[in-house]
Amino acid sequence: MPPLFKYLIFSLLIFTSEFLPQTIQSVEVIDNRIFSRDELLQWSGINIGSSYFPAILDSAKARIAFALSGYGYFNSSFDNSSVEYLFDQTFGRTDSQKIKIILSVKENDPTIINNIMLEENDSIISRQLFNQFDLLEGRIFSRDDLEEDISELINFLENNGYPFAKIRISSVYFFTDTSSNEYLADIHIKIDPGLKSRIDIVEIEGNNSTKDYVILRELRLNLGDEYSQTKLEEMPKRLNRLRFFEPVESPLYFLTSDNKGVLIIKLKEKQTNNFDGIIGYIPGNNEGEKGTLTGLVNVSLRNLFGTGRAAAVRWQQFNRFSQELELKYLEPWIFGYPFNISGGLYQRKQDSSYVQRKLEGAVEYLAAEDISASVFVSTESVIPSENDFFTVYNSNSVSTGINFKIDTRDDPYSPTEGLLILNSYSFSRKKISGPFQFLTPELKRNINLQRFSLSFIWFHQIFSRQVIALSLNGRELRGNFFEQSDLFRLGGALSLRGYREEQFLGSRIGWTNLEYRLLLTRRTFAFLFFDTGYYFRQEDLSRNINKTEGFKIGYGLGLNIETTLGVLGVSFALAKGDSFSEGKIHFGIINEF
Secondary structure, eight states: OOHHHHHHHHHHHHHHHHHSOOEEEEEEEESOSSSOHHHHHHHHTOOTTSBOOTTHHHHHHHHHHHHHHHTTOOOOBOTTOEEEEEEETTTTEEEEEEEEEEEEOBOOSOEEEEEEEEEESOTTSOGGGGHHHHTTTTSBOOHHHHHHHHHHHHHHHHTTTOTTOEEEEEEEEEEEOTTTOOEEEEEEEEEEOOOOOBOOEEEEESOSSSOHHHHHHHHTOOTTOBOOHHHHHHHHHHHHHHTOBSSOOOOEEEEOTTOOEEEEEEOOBOOOEEEEEEEEEEOOSSTTOOOEEEEEEEEEEEEETTTTEEEEEEEEEOSSSOEEEEEEEEEOSGGGSSEEEEEEEEEEEETTTEEEEEEEEEEEEOOSSSEEEEEEEEEEEEEEOSSSSOOSOEEEEEEEEEEEEEEOOSOSSSOSEEEEEEEEEEEEEEEEEEOGGGOOTTTTSOEEEEEEEEEEEEEEEEETTEEEEEEEEEEEEEESOOOGGGSEEEOSTTSOTTSOTTOEEESEEEEEEEEEEEEEETTEEEEEEEEEEEEEEOOBGGGTBOOEEEEEEEEEEEEEEEETTEEEEEEEEEETTOOGGGOEEEEEEEOOO
């Protein structure tokens, strides 16, 4: 090969090698004592196999120093850090394309907070409000801890009349204690609370029907109240619970030129008078027998005359012989105090067996925005039908009880967060008066019954527009004598889907509902569900009643659609073992009284 050609090939190889990218083959971390190699590598931003550039070591040291300073290690050093070429065993020389980085990280001792000095513009702000800063003195200077305390202080000021509060670190003085060789820091914090603000004017827009005082009492808001950021953020949730409005946005707040605080609440009213109905017709079985109307009629008036009063009527004909009628009325905030009074009338005609009537009244105390408790009293009578066979006793009972409720849901129709807890207890004294021929000495005495009820419903948004809803429910009836009219009913759209309405009876029932919801709009969502249910009725040999017990499963899918009449719920459910053709369709307006 001619010498000139050899020279050209050698020059070309050198030229090419100079311009090929250099690759980081390994990173070695040395001298570290406090933090692990993995943590330091993550902070450095260096990745094995990435391209090398001259400033990469300085960038890595800067990133690590910043991360260490967040934990109070401001005096770290990197003196022995270097970049090396790896030795190529094949060619017996160093390979300039393969890089090894040595990171020498000496954390050294942390910096201790010596003093936190607060500079206040307003003498009204007392030193006792900032005791949390005293807890930091003598501890390692942690950036996260300091920022957390500053954030808590800003929240405190915003919730106590200072919406425009500002807090900043004006200076940090680092020094070394010559006697102990400790690294110390004095921190100067500037606090400017701003003008103390109140809610002097409230402007409500969009409430064409609902009275202003109904909105203000629900918010528990009075003119002259101190500004509170937390209360402002809670206002949409409280107004949504009224179920009078479209989803409510956070209110606006500003100061006028003469420093008057103005709160603007923007609303859009929705339909509060709902009608839900479906009518069917069952022709007569025999010649000359009249047909029967079946179906459901549900009328709900939840904001009568814009005052928050509510009334409801529900009629349901299950079949030719069974029907229900229910009337309800609610009078809110009696004489301007947080007490609601409600009453109701319920009547059920069960086949040709009996008629059950119940009259109830309750007083509810609104202890807080999310918590309420009530006491109630009711009378109930069961009247057997005149027939040739015995079904139930003729009886009268008086019941008293208490209810307890916690409701932190952000929306009653389509919650994305919060929980609903309902707990109740009632005691009933029952007197049986006939039929005389079936009365035993035991039944001639008063019968005492106790009912326990608990519901726990939890909502959580796992991802954007995706919500998990979990409901746990239990009911128990205790006493030494039960009739069919006393028992709890399980099955249908409101408990165990995939089964007929009130298909199972028991003195003890329980059910769970698990739903995955995909929000299509704020109050319209598709969902998948899985329900379980349990019922139990104890044995009564004296009346030839066998023990009944069962565990049932239902599953399916559905859709809740917001309409002008309310939220329409439709679901298709299958019971365990059902074929597709045996599925149940549950349909109706979701309407809360």
